[in-house]
Each structure stands twice: as C-alpha cells, then as structure tokens.
Amino acid sequence: MIIWDDDFSQLTEFLRNQPEIPFLICDENTYLACGKNIEERLSNSKIKYDIIIYPGNTHADEKSICQLLIKTRENSLFVSIGSGSITDLTRFVAYKQKLRFISVPTAPSMDGYASPVAPLTIDGLKLTLTAKPPENIFINMNVIKNSPEILTLAGFGDLMGKYTGLLDWQLAHIITDEKIDFNIVKEVREICDSTLNSIEKEDFLKKLLYGLIRSGELMTIWGNSRPASGAEHHVAHYLEYKGYKLYHGICVGISTIYVLDLYEKFLNFLSENTQDLINYELDIEKWENHIKNIFPNTYKRIFEEYKELLRDINNKEKRALIINKLEENKDYISKIIKETLNHREKIIEGYKKINFSTNALDWGITTEDMKEALKNGCFIRNRFTILSFLWYLGVLERFV
Numbered sequence: 001m002i003i004w005d006d007d008f009s010q011l012t013e014f015l016r017n018q019p020e021i022p023f024l025i026c027d028e029n030t031y032l033a034c035g036k037n038i039e040e041r042l043s044n045s046k047i048k049y050d051i052i053i054y055p056g057n058t059h060a061d062e063k064s065i066c067q068l069l070i071k072t073r074e075n076s077l078f079v080s081i082g083s084g085s086i087t088d089l090t091r092f093v094a095y096k097q098k099l100r101f102i103s104v105p106t107a108p109s110m111d112g113y114a115s116p117v118a119p120l121t122i123d124g125l126k127l128t129l130t131a132k133p134p135e136n137i138f139i140n141m142n143v144i145k146n147s148p149e150i151l152t153l154a155g156f157g158d159l160m161g162k163y164t165g166l167l168d169w170q171l172a173h174i175i176t177d178e179k180i181d182f183n184i185v186k187e188v189r190e191i192c193d194s195t196l197n198s199i200e201k202e203d204f205l206k207k208l209l210y211g212l213i214r215s216g217e218l219m220t221i222w223g224n225s226r227p228a229s230g231a232e233h234h235v236a237h238y239l240e241y242k243g244y245k246l247y248h249g250i251c252v253g254i255s256t257i258y259v260l261d262l263y264e265k266f267l268n269f270l271s272e273n274t275q276d277l278i279n280y281e282l283d284i285e286k287w288e289n290h291i292k293n294i295f296p297n298t299y300k301r302i303f304e305e306y307k308e309l310l311r312d313i314n315n316k317e318k319r320a321l322i323i324n325k326l327e328e329n330k331d332y333i334s335k336i337i338k339e340t341l342n343h344r345e346k347i348i349e350g351y352k353k354i355n356f357s358t359n360a361l362d363w364g365i366t367t368e369d370m371k372e373a374l375k376n377g378c379f380i381r382n383r384f385t386i387l388s389f390l391w392y393l394g395v396l397e398r399f400v
C-alpha cells in the first residue's frame with residue numbers, strides 16, 4: 001500500500017504501533033536525504049530502533065547481504081530507505097529471515113519498489129532471486145523532489161520502456177497465443193500517458209513514482225515481468241552486459257527509442273508481401289558459433305533456452321503457421337503499432353523536456369555497440385519480442 005507521508009509523521013506512528021523493533025537500512029546518501037530525519041523522529045518519540053548505514057555506492061551483493069544479516073534481530077522490522085540496491089538487499093534478507101519490511105523510496109528511479117524479486121550480484125554475476133515486496137511504501141515527496149536528477153531520468157526511461165514492452169506483449173499474444181490481460185495493458189498505458197502529460201507540471205514526480213511502483217505491482221499480480229518489460233529491456237541488458245555502467249533506466253530509456261524505430265520499420269514492412277518469409281532458412285551452425293563468440297560464458301544456457309525454437313525454425317510447415325498468423329492479423333497489428341507510433345513525437349518531446357538525450361552517443365554508447373545490442377539483445381532471454389520475431393523471420397539484420 002502506498003502512503004503519501006510528506007513529513008514522516010505517519011511512518012513514525014506506524015512504527016510506534018508495531019511490536020517489532022524498527023531497523024533502518026540506508027546508505028550514506030539516503031541517510032542524509034531522509035534517514036537522519038527518520039532517526040531523529042524515532043529518537044524524539046522514544047522509539048527504540050537499529051540502523052545500518054552502508055557506503056554510498058553499495059551493491060546488493062554477498063557482502064552487503066551478510067552485513068545486514070549479522071545485525072538483524074529476531075524481531076526486526078526492516079525499513080529500507082533508498083532506491084535500487086538498498087531496497088533489493090533489504091527485500092531479499094526480509095524474505096530469507098521471514099521479517100516484515102516497509103519501504104521509504106528516496107528517488108523515482110526504478111520500477112522495483114513493489115517487486116517480489118531482487119536482482120542481486122552474486123559471484124560478480126547478476127541473478128534475480130525470490131524476495132518479497134514491502135507491506136507498505138511511505139512516500140515523502142519532499143525527499144523525492146530533492147533526489148539527484150539522473151535518478152529521475154532513469155525512472156522516466158524505465159517507465160517509457162513500457163510503451164514498447166506492451167507492444168511486444170500484444171504481438172506475442174497475436175502470433176504465439178501468449179496469455180494477456182488487456183486491463184493491465186490499458187492501465188500501464190494510461191500510467192505512461194498521464195506521466196508524459198504531467199511533465200513540467202507540479203505533479204510530474206508524483207505521477208512518475210506512482211507509475212513505477214504501480215507497474216511493478218502489476219508484474220507481481222500478473223506473475224511475470226510482461227506488463228513492464230520487453231525488447232527494450234533485452235537491449236538494455238545487453239548494453240549492461242557489454243560493460244556500460246549507466247543506470248538501468250537510462251539504458252532502457254535509450255533502447256526504447258531505438259525499438260520504436262524498429263517498430264516503424266516493421267510497420268512499413270507489413271505492407272510488403274511477407275509470404276516469402278516461409279522460405280527463410282537459418283544457418284544454425286553459423287548462428288551457434290556467433291552465440292559462442294558473443295556469450296562465451298553463457299552460451300550453453302542460451303542453446304538450452306533456444307532448443308525448441310531452433311528445432312522448428314527451419315521447418316516450413318511450422319513457419320507457414322506463424323507467417324499465416326502474421327498475414328491474417330496484419331491490419332490489427334498495424335493498428336496497434338500505429339497507436340503507439342502516433343505517440344512517438346510526444347514521447348520524444350518528453351525526453352527533451354526533461355533533458356534526457358535519446359542519442360546513444362551522448363551517453364557514451366558507440367553506434368556499433370547499439371547495433372550489436374539490437375541484433376543480439378533477444379538472445380539474453382528467450383521471450384517473444386519484436387527483436388526475437390524479426391530474428392525468427394530472418395530480417396533483423398536488415399532492420400538494424
């Protein structure tokens with residue numbers, strides 16, 4: 001549940017009335033941003049508490065998890081004060097230790113506040129592990145308003161990614177009969193529109209943060225990340241894999257614009273005769289060598305995930321089924337793509353207004369790497385998106 005609490009009075013009252021001992025979890029930055037204020041309020045109210053203050057650049061990894069475990073009491077009530085890493089490590093330890101947990105966001109930077117999973121770095125690798133969402137989220141907009149600008153850009157990028165994510169989901173539903181909930185599609189779409197419409201207005205940050213939290217909640221309700229992530233996330237993950245140390249939402253925000261361009265090319269392509277695509281044949285050996293080259297450590301998992309798809313990709317009958325589905329639904333597919341593309345100018349204008357460059361080069365991403373990410377992002381995870389579909393059709397190289 002979201003509780004708008006612009007002076008932390010409700011948080012203080014809440015904590016006073018719980019049987020557990022509050023455990024404030026922050027880093028140096030979030031301590032200054034509001035942890036200190038919360039601590040003072042608890043002291044003044046004579047509420048006993050514990051606190052841990054991590055260094056400013058803390059990651060949710062073995063070390064930080066262990067540090068929290070060591071200090072945890074049997075009757076701790078976790079209060080995570082922060083954004084990505086702090087919330088992730090808290091939700092993971094809360095889940096493992098079966099402790100209650102509430103969240104105090106400090107920036108509108110990501111959509112994971114209400115998430116039931118935590119991306120952790122274990123042995124240097126990113127893993128997504130089961131965790132738990134907070135019972136309540138106490139939001140102090142005065143804190144959010146003072147958060148660093150780059151974090152707002154990251155959150156905005158993560159939210160704009162929903163536009164392409166939703167298109168991918170609808171396309172997957174049409175082509176592969178993947179389950180979909182149109183109420184969720186509608187709600188996420190409305191959340192994005194209303195955030196976009198609020199730029200330069202008083203309630204922009206509030207809408208943005210609400211949108212991020214709500215889209216995270218909808219992932220939980222739906223049971224997977226479909227409502228909030230698609231090709232743009234795969235491209236972003238590839239960039240992260242290449243070693244770009246940008247915020248997740250920044251990578252997603254940039255990728256979204258490139259994926260929208262791909263959708264436009266796909267739309268034009270739909271007016272061509274697509275029947276010929278039945279005859280496309282993938283050179284599987286060549287593809288496998290390519291994957292081994294670019295993913296030397298994880299290619300086995302990718303082969304495993306793509307096993308079924310590879311078995312059928314050159315099967316003409318099965319290809320015909322897919323291509324016919326595409327042919328039969330061309331009008332409908334064109335319609336939903338147009339609906340989003342009609343919005344593209346407005347989306348790009350939104351980026352401009354908040355000073356978020358949509359040019360990858362401005363963020364230090366080379367044109368070559370961006371192309372590589374578009375060509376290979378879909379192999380990070382086997383999920384139907386515009387990228388994996390164009391690859392299946394044999395036209396991805398031509399579009400990028």
Ligand SMILES: [Zn+2]
Pocket residue numbers: 111158229233248252
């Ligand atoms: Zn994301």
